[in-house]
Amino acid sequence: MKMNLPFPAELLELLACPACEHRPPLRWQEGALVCDECHRAYPIRDGIPVLLVEEATQAEPSPPSEGGEQ
Numbered sequence: 095m096k097m098n099l100p101f102p103a104e105l106l107e108l109l110a111c112p113a114c115e116h117r118p119p120l121r122w123q124e125g126a127l128v129c130d131e132c133h134r135a136y137p138i139r140d141g142i143p144v145l146l147v148e149e150a151t152q153a154e155p156s157p158p159s160e161g162g163e164q
């Protein structure tokens with residue numbers, strides 16, 4: 095399986111979601127690292143994963159509906 099990671103694949107295994115107590119592996123998805131546990135998406139800046147809860151966006155499995163923003 096080939097992923098266009100901007101950083102070494104080994105690093106992905108070391109990264110963990112800062113919002114979750116246990117360490118689910120983060121998933122690479124469309125330019126962001128997604129946590130399957132809390133569905134946060136962490137951005138990548140200049141090839142560096144930004145694993146900050148306040149920087150994370152909510153990864154929605156389905157398209158957001160109108161006016162559903164909190």
Ligand SMILES: [Zn+2]
Pocket residue numbers: 111112113114129130131132133134
């Ligand atoms: Zn998480």
